[in-house]
Amino acid sequence: MNGNPSLHLWLIPLLPFAGFLVNGLLGRYLPQRVVTAIALFFTAAPLVKVAQIALSFGSLNLPYVERFDVPWMATSAFRADFAFLLDPLTLIMLLVVTGVGFLIHLYSAGYMAHEEGYWRYFAYLNLFMFFMLTLVLAENFLLMFVGWEGVGLASYLLIGFYLVRDSAADAGKKAFVLNRIGDFGFLIAMFLMIAHFGSLSYHQVFGAIVHHPEMQGGFLTAIALLLVLGATGKSAQIPLYVWLPDAMEGPTPVSALIHAATMVTAGIYMVVRSHALFDRSPFALGVIAIIGAATALFAATVGMVQTDIKRVLAYSTISQLGYMFLACGAAAYSAAIFHLVTHAFFKGLLFLAAGSVIHALGGEQDMRVMGGLRKTIPITFWTMSAGVFAISGLPPFSGFFSKDAILYQAFLSPTAGPILWFVGLVTALLTAFYMFRLWYLTFFGESRAPHGTHPHESPWVMLVPLILLAVLAVSGGWVGIPQALGGGDQFAHFLEPVVNVAAAPQAAAAGSENQERLFSGISVVMALIGVFLADLLYRRKPGMADTLVERARGVYQLLLNKYWIDQLYNAVLVAPLLFLSRYLLWGAIDRGVITGGTSIAAGGVRGLGALVQRVQSGNIRSYAGWLAVGAAAVILITYFGFSMHL
Amino acid sequence: MYLVLFIFFAGLCVAGALNLLFQRHPINSALSLIVVMSSLAVLYLLLGAEFLAAAQVIVYAGAIMVLFTFVIMLLNAGKEELTHGSRAAYIVGVPGVAILVSVLSFIFLSARTHLAQARLGDYVVSTSDLSKVLFRDLLLPFEVTSILILIAILGAVALASKEH
Amino acid sequence: MVVPIAWYLVLSAILFSIGVGAFLIKRNIITVFMSIELMLNAVNLTFVAFAYQWHRVQGQIFVFFVMVVAAAEAAVGLALIIAIFRARSTLNVDQVNLMKL
Numbered sequence: 001m002n003g004n005p006s007l008h009l010w011l012i013p014l015l016p017f018a019g020f021l022v023n024g025l026l027g028r029y030l031p032q033r034v035v036t037a038i039a040l041f042f043t044a045a046p047l048v049k050v051a052q053i054a055l056s057f058g059s060l061n062l063p064y065v066e067r068f069d070v071p072w073m074a075t076s077a078f079r080a081d082f083a084f085l086l087d088p089l090t091l092i093m094l095l096v097v098t099g100v101g102f103l104i105h106l107y108s109a110g111y112m113a114h115e116e117g118y119w120r121y122f123a124y125l126n127l128f129m130f131f132m133l134t135l136v137l138a139e140n141f142l143l144m145f146v147g148w149e150g151v152g153l154a155s156y157l158l159i160g161f162y163l164v165r166d167s168a169a170d171a172g173k174k175a176f177v178l179n180r181i182g183d184f185g186f187l188i189a190m191f192l193m194i195a196h197f198g199s200l201s202y203h204q205v206f207g208a209i210v211h212h213p214e215m216q217g218g219f220l221t222a223i224a225l226l227l228v229l230g231a232t233g234k235s236a237q238i239p240l241y242v243w244l245p246d247a248m249e250g251p252t253p254v255s256a257l258i259h260a261a262t263m264v265t266a267g268i269y270m271v272v273r274s275h276a277l278f279d280r281s282p283f284a285l286g287v288i289a290i291i292g293a294a295t296a297l298f299a300a301t302v303g304m305v306q307t308d309i310k311r312v313l314a315y316s317t318i319s320q321l322g323y324m325f326l327a328c329g330a331a332a333y334s335a336a337i338f339h340l341v342t343h344a345f346f347k348g349l350l351f352l353a354a355g356s357v358i359h360a361l362g363g364e365q366d367m368r369v370m371g372g373l374r375k376t377i378p379i380t381f382w383t384m385s386a387g388v389f390a391i392s393g394l395p396p397f398s399g400f401f402s403k404d405a406i407l408y409q410a411f412l413s414p415t416a417g418p419i420l421w422f423v424g425l426v427t428a429l430l431t432a433f434y435m436f437r438l439w440y441l442t443f444f445g446e447s448r449a450p451h452g453t454h455p456h457e458s459p460w461v462m463l464v465p466l467i468l469l470a471v472l473a474v475s476g477g478w479v480g481i482p483q484a485l486g487g488g489d490q491f492a493h494f495l496e497p498v499v500n501v502a503a504a505p506q507a508a509a510a511g512s513e514n515q516e517r518l519f520s521g522i523s524v525v526m527a528l529i530g531v532f533l534a535d536l537l538y539r540r541k542p543g544m545a546d547t548l549v550e551r552a553r554g555v556y557q558l559l560l561n562k563y564w565i566d567q568l569y570n571a572v573l574v575a576p577l578l579f580l581s582r583y584l585l586w587g588a589i590d591r592g593v594i595t596g597g598t599s600i601a602a603g604g605v606r607g608l609g610a611l612v613q614r615v616q617s618g619n620i621r622s623y624a625g626w627l628a629v630g631a632a633a634v635i636l637i638t639y640f641g642f643s644m645h646l
Numbered sequence: 647m648y649l650v651l652f653i654f655f656a657g658l659c660v661a662g663a664l665n666l667l668f669q670r671h672p673i674n675s676a677l678s679l680i681v682v683m684s685s686l687a688v689l690y691l692l693l694g695a696e697f698l699a700a701a702q703v704i705v706y707a708g709a710i711m712v713l714f715t716f717v718i719m720l721l722n723a724g725k726e727e728l729t730h731g732s733r734a735a736y737i738v739g740v741p742g743v744a745i746l747v748s749v750l751s752f753i754f755l756s757a758r759t760h761l762a763q764a765r766l767g768d769y770v771v772s773t774s775d776l777s778k779v780l781f782r783d784l785l786l787p788f789e790v791t792s793i794l795i796l797i798a799i800l801g802a803v804a805l806a807s808k809e810h
Numbered sequence: 811m812v813v814p815i816a817w818y819l820v821l822s823a824i825l826f827s828i829g830v831g832a833f834l835i836k837r838n839i840i841t842v843f844m845s846i847e848l849m850l851n852a853v854n855l856t857f858v859a860f861a862y863q864w865h866r867v868q869g870q871i872f873v874f875f876v877m878v879v880a881a882a883e884a885a886v887g888l889a890l891i892i893a894i895f896r897a898r899s900t901l902n903v904d905q906v907n908l909m910k911l
Contacts (some may be wrong), residue, residue: 615734618910620842622732622904624833625739634746639753649811656821663828663848672840677845682825686851693818693862695870700852705877709874710847710884718840721895726838731904739834747827754819759827761819762863763812769865779867791878798882805889808896 007053009066009084009137012046012094016129019043023126027119036109039122039389043105043129047098054091063087065203067141072142078194085137085202091496092337093136093269096344101129103465107352108253110461111359121251123160128154132262136269141200142188144270148186148234151263152179158258159250171246178243182233182267189226192219206276206512216280224277224284227270228291233266235321237295242566244318248310252355254345255310257352260317260351261344268324268340272333275499279331286415289329292409293423296322296562300430304437305559308365309354312438316391318349319427326420332409333499334492338480339402345476346390346399349469353384356462357442360455367438372447376455379463383441385469388439390477392432393527399478403428404520405482411519425526432530440538482516648766652692658685672723676714682708694770818859826853839891839901850880876908 019042027035067083074080105125105221112121131154134148152175160172190200196219197205209215231237236244236259247259258264271278272287280286296319303315320343327336358365374381390397393404408430411421449455457463481490537545549556558564615626662682666675683706690699754761780788829852832845853872859868895901 322717352697617732617734617909618907619732620906621735621739621834622832623835624737625732625737625742628746628830628834629738629742631741632749635746640751647811649813650816652813656817659821659906660824660828661833666841666848666906667828667832668837672838672844675836675844676840679848682848683851685883686855689818689821689855690858692813693858695858695861696875698870698873701874701877702854705881706847706851710881713884713888714840714844717891721820721892721901723838723840723901726836726841727902728903729837729904731837731907735834738899740831743827743831743834744827746830747823750823750826752819754816754823758814758816761815762812764818764859764862765812769862771861771867771870775867776870778876780871784871787875791875795878798885802885805886806892 001543004304007060007064007086008049009064009086010068012098013130013133013137015042015045015049016126016133019126019447020123020130023119024123027123032113032117032118035119039126040102040105040109041469042126043098043102044131046131047102050091050094050098053086054095057091060086065532067139078141080142080200081634082143083201084137087498088138088494089269089272092341092370092495094133094500096341097129097132097262100133100344100348101257103468104253104257104261104348104352107355107462107465108251109460110459111253111355112251115251119172121158124154124157125254125257128158128258128263128337131501132266135266136359136516141193141202141205143584144273145183145186145190148155148230148266148270149183151181151258151266152176152234155179155247155258155263158254159247160202161250161254165249168249171243171249175243175247178240179233182230182240185226185229185233189223189230192223192226196223202273206274209276209280220277221281221283224281224571225287227274228284228288231267231271231325232291233267234270235325236318237267237291237322237325238298241295241299241318242569245311245562248308248314252310252351252358255314256348256351257356259314260347264317264321265324265340265344268321268328268336271325272337272499273333275328275333278328280453282415285329285331287329289326289410289413289415289420290627292322292325292327292329293420293427294322295319296326296427297423297430298322300427302559302562304430304434305556307368308366309357309370309438309442310351310365310410312367312434313347313350313354316350316431319392319431320347323403323424324425326410327406327596329415330410330413330417330420332406332413334403334495335402335409337495338491339406342390342398342402342473342476344389345469346397346473349387349473350391352462352469353380353387354465355378356466357384357644358459359458359462361449361453364453365447367441369450370442371445371449372443373455374443375616380458380466383463383466383470384443385439386473388435390473392435392531393428393523394432394531395524396474396477398473398475400524401477401480404523405480407523408516408519425523429526429530433440433534436531436534437538440534441497444539445542469641485520486518511527516578533580566589583630648692648764652689653694655685655688658682659689670725672718672726673715676711676718679714680711685709692766693764694766694768696770697773697776770771815859815863822852822855822859825849825855837903838887839894839903839906842903843887843891847880847884847902850876 019039022038022042023030023035027038030038032250064086065083066086067081070082071081072080106123108121108125112118115121127260128151131147131150133147135144135151138144138147156172156176159175160169162168193200193205197208199205209220229240244259246263248255250258280290299318299322301313303312303319306312306315320339324336324339324343326332327339357370357373357377357380360373360380361370364370386397390399393400395401407421407424410424412421480489482489537548561567615622659682662678662685665678666682669675681701687699687702687707690702731755826849828848832848833842836842836845853864854876855857855877857869857873861867861873891901894906900906
């Protein structure tokens, strides 16, 4: 294709799948070292392949499509292929997934070393890698959907990894069900695409849109909104975000990989990939922006008061995903991907470091009994600090550049730009606040841990990924320094061929470089305010936090209970559904109609059998009687049959 | 003349059969059956079957019915008890019989014109004719039936003998 | 005077039906057996009538064989009846009904 040598892209997803098969089928019988080696090998191999592709990227004719000769589905009306696509966007996603994925696999070897079901964990993790890579490499929506659903499955399996915990199993189910609701939207969108474009291949769908400039709104909006529904499910936005905090029941590396760096970003990836579609529907873009901004602010407010270290990070993830959504809504696609990449670095880092803290304290996750860990687990402290600084948007860390890009583009966006920018700004303040709150509570002050706990540093297997991710969290943003601040913005240039194919009908108002510098300054100031507040409440005057809580007790309760959203969903949606299922579907229809129906049929047969049984009486005369009437019948039929036919 | 003979002996047949039906003591039924068989022998004669008529009297009336009579006397069979073991026999059997006789009669009578008329002497089968076919064309079945009789004798002896 | 063959056939049908009727109604095993003989005789009459009809001797030969078989059957059957009488001390058909469900 395109005169390129075959890159064998299919190896990239299938190597982890092979790892899944080996560990899944044989892992039970293999020693732990072998399981680890297998899992790491089948994750490192695709990373090597991706690195190889990245190095030779300049010499390739793009986009590169690898298609298999045997079609997947081929009917007269519709055709789908197993086909992989490689372009700049894919390459970035591949690097993130394989890179961060490999580091997390490595970390898990240490973190999960004493867990029951070690082999199962790695099997599921490899399975996840397979599906995520399929999703990213797919050349059409159908194959992407396979990956989409598959990562949902892997997420369910991994959230519920601790089989014996009811809460884990419930969390897994919740995640899966909410994902399914999103998947429903995705499916209907795909059906509409087939109806209007006759194909699900990116090339054909986007090509059709680009070549027909008159296609605007209408059904495109419908498709776009349904895709957004799918994205809100996968990327934990309002209204389908409630599964993500509960998903913290899974092991911490799972939270890092799936619920921070990769799976939840699938929604963002899908929106960016389909930007040609979204650009034609300003309404959908507006919806995305509003959802993103609202979710970012909402989650940040809840994250402020959480006491479980992982919950804070979960709400933080939801909030940061909101930023990415906001960027997509402002048609700033490369900014969204930029933040996706930096977020993968620092959020992955934060989760892994939190895992290190939890590991050090022997399983404790409540920040109220932490403190003073700065001295006892220094490496974890320094790496986590890098993550905290990055997410708070302080220069020159990576988060600053990506967040700024988003905020600035949001301001310029045609739909309520300044309002969105302001919401984003407030959220940045809150982000800095709650992250530094976490930082201070965990690492500073006197240790509030119960007597006898001896926090110890994690093994090198866990520390090396932390260090590497910390380096990336610090420096990862330097490829996207905007020109206003003296950089070359290589990131946006790299993605240009992908995201600028169909120009948005309303071009975003062009800003000036001075304006950009001003906005960057404002966001830094906001972040510093947040840092200052956290420092005040949690380091210098600890009692003040409690007084504030007392004074604003109603608000505090509202935030602590996550705005009672879970309870609302439960009462309005879940309970009626359960009632309906239990009494109507199970009780009336399943037991009554189906079981009852078959019982009646069976009873009928039994009754009929009993009736016929009475013929076998053993009495010769009754047999003779039946014989006589049988003979008469035969004669009748033969004679009259003959005479009628002849 | 021929007709008169036919009607008389046919009537005798039916009467004997009905008597078999209505008598309560088996010995009476056996004697009625002998009457039926003898009448049938005459009817065979009317149809030109000389040998068969003789065989009928000798074998059926003279041997088989005698055997029946011996057994009745041996077992000291008395009057029949009027048990009602089966309702099916009456409820489905009797209508079945009625249908049987009516359908068969209907068939035969409606085919009356296709069938021949019997006249005495029109077709007489002599014993030599019979034996020619029997011992030439159908020798094997003949021998087989003799073995059959042998087996029947053995069977009867085996079944009826007292166990020691 | 002639007699149509059809009348012979009707006669045999009547005899046969009476035989079936006797089979159904009578309760003494020996009488039931005799009704079977009656049925066989009715069939014999049919064969002879048709032998006359088509001027074939095979009809009469068949009667011959029927007679032989009937004789053998009667012998064995009566031996069976004796055996049953020895076992159950009854000649009532309704009381020989152990082969049932």
